[in-house]
Amino acid sequence: MTVPRSTLRLQFHRGFTFDDAARRVECFAALGISHLYASPITTAEPGSMHGYDAVDYTQVSAEYGGEAGLKRLVDALRAHDMGLIVDIVPNHMGVGGSSNAWWLDILEWGRHSTYARHFDVDWHSPDPALRGKVLLPTLGASYGEELAAGRIGLHFAPDGGRFYIGYGPHVFPVCPVDYAAILQGADRADLSALAHRFQGLTTQPADQPRAAEARDALREFVEREGESAIEFVLQTYAPEDPLTRDRLHRLIERQHFRLAWWRTASDEVNWRRFFDISTLAAVRVERPEVFEAVHALIFRLYREGLVDGLRIDHIDGLAEPREYCQRLRQRLSELRDTAPYVVVEKILGRGEPLHDDWPVDGTTGYDFMNDVGALLHDPAGAEPLARTWAEITGRSASFADEARAARRKILAENLSAELDRAARALHRIARDSLSTRDFTYTTLRRVLVELVVHFPVYRMYPQNGLRSAADNVYFEQALDGARASLPRSDHAALERVNAWLGGSTEDAPPARPGAQSQQAQGGAPPPHAGSSRRSAQTLFSQLSAPLAAKAIEDTACYRYGRLLSRNEVGSDPGEFALSVEQFHAGNLERAQRFPHAMLTTATHDHKRGEDVRARLAVLSEIADEWGATLRAWSTLNAPQRRAPDGTPISSVSQDKSDAWAPGPAAEAMLYQTLVGCWPPALRADDEAGVNELAERVAQWQLKALREAKLQTSWLAPDEAYEAGCREFLFGILAPQRRDGFLKELSAFVERIGRAGALNSLQQTVLRLASPGIPDLYQGTELWDFSLVDPDNRRPVDFATREMWLPQTQTPPSEFLADWRNGRVKLAVIQRVLALRAHLPELLSQGTYLPLTVRGVHASSVIAFARRHGNAWAVVIASRLATGLLGSDTDLPLVEPAQWADTAIEMPPDLSARALFDWLSPAAPKVDDHGLLCLRDALAAMPVAVLMEDGVPRS
Template sequence: MRIPRATYRIQFHSEFNFDAAKHIITYLANLGISDIYASPIFKARKGSTHGYDIVDPTQINPELGTPEQFEVLISEIQNHYLGWVQDIVPNHMAYDSENTWLMDILENGTDSEASDYFDIDWEHPYEDFKGRVLTPMLGNFYGQCLENGEIQLNYDGSGLSVNYYSLRLPVKIESYARFITQNLGQLARALGGRRHPDFVKLLGILYLVKNAPAEPKGKERYDEIAFVKGLLWELYTQNPEVKEFIDNNIKLFNGEKGNPDSFNLLSSLLNEQFYRLSFWKVGAEEINYRRFFTVNELISVKVQEVKVFHKTHSLISQLVEEGKITGLRIDHIDGLYDPTQYLTRLRQKVGDVYITVEKILELQEKLPEIWQIQGTSGYEFLNYVNGIFCHRESEKQFNDLYIKFTGIETPYEQLFFEKKQLIVEKNLAGDVDNLAQILKRIASQTWLGIDFTMNGLKRTLAELLALFPVYRTYVNGDGLSEDDRSYIKEVIEETRGRIPLLLNELNFIEKLLLLEWEESLTPEQRDLRLHFVMRLQQLTGPLMAKGIEDTLFYVYNRLLSLNEVGGHPGRFGITTTEFHTFNQKQSIAWPHKMNATATHDTKRGEDARARLNVLSEIPEEWENQVKTWSEINRFQKANVRGRAVPAANDEYFFYQTLVGAYPFDESENATFVGRVKDYLLKSVREAKLHTAWLRPDTAYEEGFLEFVEKVLEPSESNQFMQEFLPFQKRVASYSIFNSLSQTLLKYTTPGVPDTYQGTELWDLSMVDPDNRRPVDYQQRISFLNDIKEKAQADVLKLIDELFSSKEDGRIKLFLTYRVLQARKENLAVFQKGDYLPLDVSGKFKDHIVAFARSNGNKMSIAIAPRFLTSLVQPGEYPLGKQVWDDTYLQLPSAAPSAWKDAVTAQMIQADGTLQIGEALKHFPVALLIG
C-alpha cells in the first residue's frame, strides 16, 4: 500500500482542468507533496464548480479535459513519483437532465433497467406520487408555473420532453397516444385522407403505443420506444404536414398565458408521467426519494445493491487497477445504508490501496475499528489543533460579553437540541414522516404497537432524533457494537425524561434499535425491522449536519473560530493534555489518517481561525472594540418593521468575520465587500432566525447588506474603519505566529498532512464558494523558487527578509517547504514514530506545545508557541531568551545531545533539557532533528 507522505487538495472544475493541474505538478513535487488529492473528476452537471453533483460516475468529466489530457496529467504525476488520492461520491448523484439513469427511470418507471439505482419509495402512501418520483424543482407552486407558461412541452429527435428552464424531463411512451390523437382528423384532411402512407404510419405508431403489452419488460420495451421515436422523427423531418401537425400540437399543449383552461392538456399529460413536478419547498415536508442532506437536486444512490455498487465503481476500480489512482477518499460515508458492508466490498474491489473516509467524530467518539481503512479525512485533527490556540481562561469574559451584546442567554446544549428539532420539524419533516410510516407498519404487526398512532410515533421519533448524540450508529444485520449500544441507551434515557406520555412508543423503538425482537417474527418482519433501523441511522447524520453545522454554527457566535465542521463551540478550547492524548491514540489506532486544517467544507480559512483565536487572549480589549464599533455604527442600521437591522447577534458575527477575513493585501479590498455580503447573506439564511432559504425575508436581508456597504465604505471620513483597522492589524500580526504554529503541528503530528489548494500562503477565505476562488500558482511558483535559492545561500538572511514582508505569506510557504523536506528526509520518524508529549517548565510553560517523534535511532522535536499577546509587543517577535526567559523542555532520557533545526538549519546542543529561547532564537517555531 502506498501511504501518502503529504497530500495537496485540488478542486477541479472547467476553469481549473487537467491541463491547468499539469502545470503545477513540478511545483507540488518541489514543495514536498507526495500525492495530489483530487475533488471528484467524474462527469458532473454542466458548469459544476465542485464535482459533487455527478451525473455519470462511469465517465471522466469532459469539462475537465479529454481522455488524452487526463493521460498526460497522469504521466506528469508519475514522472514526479507522485500518487493520486481520489475523492469519490458513492452516496448520491445529481437530480438532473444529464443523469441518464435517472431520466430512464422518469421515462420508464419501475420497468427501467435503472429502477433500483436510486433510493426511491415507489410505494409511498401519499397517492399523488405513489408509483411516481417527486420532482421538487419548480421555483413556485406547480399551478403558477403551469399558468405562467414556464413548463413547456417540446419535441425533437429524442422525442417528447417536458422543459422547465434548464430542466428537461422525458415523456413516457404511453403518453404519446394522448399527444398524437389530438387533432388527428385535421392531419388526415391535410394529407388528403386517412389512406395516405404517412398517416397510416402514424396510426401504426398509435396502435403500438395503445395496444402494447400492459407491462413490456427490458429489451422489448426499449426496442418499442426506439422504434416509435425513430419512426415519428422520420415522419416529422420528411413530411411538412406531419411537422406542422406536431408543431401545432406542441403549441396547443403549451397553452396560452392568461387562459388557465388552455393548460388542461399539458396538465393531464403531466399527471400521467412517472414523476410529479412540484414546488421545491414541497421536498422539505413530502418526499419519496432520499436526498443528500436537504438538497433536492442530489438524489441518493442505492449503493447497497451489489449491481449498483459495481456499476458506479467500475471506472474508479479500473483506474486503481491501472495504477493511475493510488488512494481513495470516501465522501459522506455516514449517508450510506450500511457503511461497514460498503467498505468491505470496496476493499475487495480495489485491493490494497490507501482509503480514508469523510467522517465527523464527536470528541470522545471512536471510529469503528472493524473498518478496513486508514482513517478519516481529518476534521477531528482540525478541531483539536485549533482548540489549543483558544485561551480557555477567557471563557467567562466571552460568555458575559456575548450575553450582554446579543441578549442570548440560552445555553449551548439547549440550542443544540432546539436547532436539530427545528430541522426535524421543517427541513427534514418529509424524511421523518417517511421513517414514521415504516415504524407504523412495524407497530401494526404486533399487539404491543397496534394502537400507536402516526402522530405519537412521529413525535417520539422527532424527539429521539433531535437528541441523538453522534452523527450515526452502525447497527446492521451482523448486530451492534458496544459503542452503538451505549449511544442508543444514552439517547433513549434522555428522551424518556422529555416525553413521559409517549413512553410506550419510546420503549418499542428502543427494542427495535437494540435488535431485541420477538423470536416468532417472520423473515419479512425481521427485514422490515432491520430496514427501519438502517433508515433511522441514515437520517441522524443529515440531521446533525443541518441542525448543527448549517444552523447552530451560524446562531451561536460566541467565538467563531470554534464554529467549524466537526467542532464543539460549546467547549471554549481544549487543553494541551487533551491534544497530546488525542495524538497518542491516533498514532496507535490510525497512524495514516489525514490531518487537515482547511477543506472545501470548512466554515472559514485556517488563518482566519488563527486570527480569531487571538481574540480569546485579549477579552477586555475585544469587548471595548465591539462596544465602540457598535456605537459608531448604530446610525447605519436600517429600520425594518420597527426593529434595527442587523440584529445584535448578526452584527457580532459580522465584526468577527471582518477581523478574521480582512485581507493582508490592500489590492483585494475592491472585491472584499462583495465577498462579505455574499457570505453574510448565506450565514443569516443558514441561521434561520430572521430569514431562511425556505422563507427569505428580503427586507431583513437588504437591510443587513446595506449596513455592510455603509460600514465598509472606503472613505477617509469612515469613522468605523479608522477604529477598526489598527485593531485588526494588531490581531493579524499576532495571528501570523498562531498560523505558523498550526502549520508546524499539522505536518509533524501522527497522520498524513493535507494542504488545501492555495493555503500554503495565507488562507483568509470564508465558507464555500468563497474558498474555491482561483489560486495564483504563478505567484506561488515564483515565491518557492526564490525561497529555495535564498535558503541555500543564507537561510537566516532569508528569514529576516520574510519577517519584513510577512503579510505576503511567503513566511508560511517557507515553513511549509522546510518542514515537508524534513518529513521527506525522515519519513520513518513521522510515519511510524512514537508520539511523546514533552514536559515544559519555566515562566512561560503554558505558552509552548511540544512533543517528540521517535523511531529507531532518530528523533524529532516540534516546538510551537501560542498565546503571544502577553509575551511580546506588536511588531516584536517571540524569539530568544529575552522573551522566553527560563522556559525549557525536559527531553526524553534517550534523546541525543546534538540537534539540527530543520527550519533554520542551525545546530543546537542540549543535555537533558532544552532552552526554548535557544530553540526559538531565529524563527517562531522549531523542528529539531536528532
C-alpha cells in the first residue's frame, strides 16, 4: 500500500484548475508533502466551487482541465515522487440544474427509466399525486402562481429533438408518450405525420429505442424545415392564454414529475436527499450496477496509476457502509497489485469506535481535530463561561438542551418527509402481525421522533438485522431518553420498535400471504419480514445521520455560544476540554487500530480556521475577564443596536429578550468571532483593512443567523432583521469608533494574541508528530483566520509561500520574533515534515510513549516520545500557558526561568544523552536522574521536537 507521509488538501474549481496546481507542485514538494488530496474531480454542476454536486460520474471535470489536465498534474507529481488522493462522493448527485443525464432520464421515463433504481426514489408514495412521480420542489412560488405568470412553459430542444418543460434554467423532459398529442395539436399535416411515429408508445424499456428513432426523425424535420415549424406546436401550449395554459397544465400533470414550490420539499419530497438539500439526490450505491456506474471512472484512473488513494465522502449516508467499504476494497485490490489508501469521512462521538470490519485506513481526521482542539481548553473555564453565556443571553447553559430543541425543530421543519418515510416503514411491519397491527402510524411516528431526538451519535450499523454491542451502547441511551419523554401508553410500541430496529429477532411477523416483490419498481416494501426490518433499519439510520448533522452542526452550534472554539464539525460543544491523559489515550488507540488515519485541524467544512479556534481557546484561561469584557462591550455598543425591523433605536430594555438586532446571543457570538478572526497585524486605524474584515464577518454573520433558525432562517428569511444585524456590525466597526470599540477590540486581541499563537504551534506540532498521517488544508501553512465557507475557500497566496520556503536550513525559532506574519508556523510544518521524510518509519510506525511531566507547571506541558528501533523523537509543547507569558517580551514563549523545576521524566534509553531540537538551535541534555528540564528544552520555542541526531544538512 502507498501510505502517504503527509497530504495537502486542494479545492478545485474553474478558478483553480489542475494546471494551476501543477505549477505549484515544486512548492508542495519543498514543503514536504507526499500526496495531494484533491476535492472531487468528476463533473459537477457548472460553476460549482466545491465539486460535491456531481452530475456525471464518468467524466473528469472539464472546468478543472479534464482528464488531460489531470494527467499533466499527475506527471508533475510523479516527477517529485508524489502521489494523488481524490475525494469521491458515492452518496449523492447534483440535480439542481439541467446537466444530470441520469436524473433527466427518470424525469422522462419515470419508474421505467434505465436509472430509476439508481436514485432512492419512493415510487409508491402514499400521496396519490406522487405515485409514480418525482417531486420537483424547484419553483420560487406556488405552482399556480408561477404557471399563471408564464414562468413555466413548453419548449423544444432542436439538437436532441426533445420537448421539455422549462422553468428558468431548469429543464424537465416531457415523456415521448405525449409527443403524439403535442404534435397533433398544431393541426398540420406534416406534424401529424411525425406524430404517427410516436403513436402507441409506452414507457416500457422495449419501447424506448423506438422513441429515440422517432425523436431523430423529429430533429431532422426541424433541421430541414426550421424551428418556426415547431412554434405552431408550442403556441398551442402557451401559458399566456387561459385555454392553452390549461392544456399546458394537463400536459405537466401527465409527466413523471410534479412541479412544486420549493417550500414543499421538507414535507413532501419522495426521494432521499443529501441532508435537507433539494438539489442533491441520494444515490443507491448499495445496488451492484449503481456501484459500478458510480465508480467506473475512478476505477479506471486507479488501474492506470493516476490515483493512489480515495477519500469517501459522507460514508454515513450509505445504506450499508460496511458492505460498501468491503466491496470497494475488493474491487480496488483487483485492479492493482498495491493496496489502495482509503479513508472515510466519519463523525465519531466520544468513545465511538470506527468499526474494525470496515477495511479502511481510518477517518479523515475530525476525531483528531476534536481531541487536539479540546486539549487547548482549560477545564476551569467551562463553568464560568457557561454561566456568563446564560446570564447574558437568557438561553440554557447546557449544550444538550440546545441540541434536543434543534433536533425537534429540524425534524418538524426540515426532515419531516424523511421522518414520515421511516415511520411508514415501521407501520408496514406493525401491520404484518396480529399482535402489533393496532399500533397506529401516529404512535409509531411519535416513538420514532423520540428515538432519533435522543440518539447520541450519527447512526447504528446492524448486521444481519441485529445491532451489535457497540450499537447498543448508543441505542440504549436513545431508549432511555425516549422512555422518559413518551407517555407510558407508548412504551409497548417503543419496545416493539426497539426489536424491529435490530434489538431482537423474536416475534418476527411472517411474510404476508401472496406478497410479491415490487423491488424492481424501486423502493417498494420488501417481500418478507427480515427485509422489512432491514429496510426500516436503513431508513432509521438515513434519518438519524442527517438529523445529527443538521441539528448539531448546522443549528445548535450556531445557537450555543459558551465558547465558539468548541463549536466545530466533529466536536461536541458540551465537551469543553480534554486532559493530557485523555489525549494520549486517543493517540494510543489510533496507533493501535488505525495508524494511517488522517490527522487534520482544518478542512473545507470547518466553521472557524484552526488559528481562530486556537486563539479563542485562550478565553477558557481568562473566563472571568472575558465575561466582564463581553458585558462592557455590550454596554459600549448599545447605541448601535437596531429594532427588529432594522431601524435605529436609542435604548433597549434589559429584559434579556431578543427584541432588538442582533439580540444578546448573536451579539455575544459576534464579539467572539471578531476576537477570533482579527488579523494579527491589523490596526484599529486601518480603515480599509477593518472594512475588509467587516465584509467577511458580515458574510459569516448572515449564515450564522440563518443557520440558527431563531430570528431568521433560510426557509423564511427576515431581511429587515438581517439588515439590522449588518448595520450593527458595521456600526461598531465604523471608522469613527477607532478610539472606542475598535481600539478596545484590537487591544484585547493583542492581549491574547501571543497565547493564541502558542496554542496554534502546539496543535500544529501535535498534528505533525502524532500517530497518523498529517493533513494540511490549502493555505493553512500560514495563520488561518478564516471563517465558515465560502470564507475558508478563498484563493491562496501561493506566491508568498513559495518565496518563504527555500530557507530550509533556517530553524523555525529564527522566525518567532516576527510571529505575526505566520512564517514561524510554515517553518515548523516544513521542518517536521522533513523529519518524516528523513526517518519515515519513526513517525509513521513508531511506538507512542506518553511522558510524565513533574514540577510546579506540569499541567502546562504535554510531552510524548516516538520510537522505532534505535531512533527516538521527543515531542514537547507548552499548553494553557497564558498565565506564564510575561509582559517583558512580545514573543509567544514562556521565559525559561518561569518553568522553574518543571521537567519531563525521560525514557531510560535517553538518560544522560544530548538531544538536538529540530525547531531551534537548542541541545538540551537529560540529566543523570533521567529528567529533561523545560527551561532548557523550551528556551527558544514554545514547542520542540528532540532527536539524538541534528537536522540533516544538504
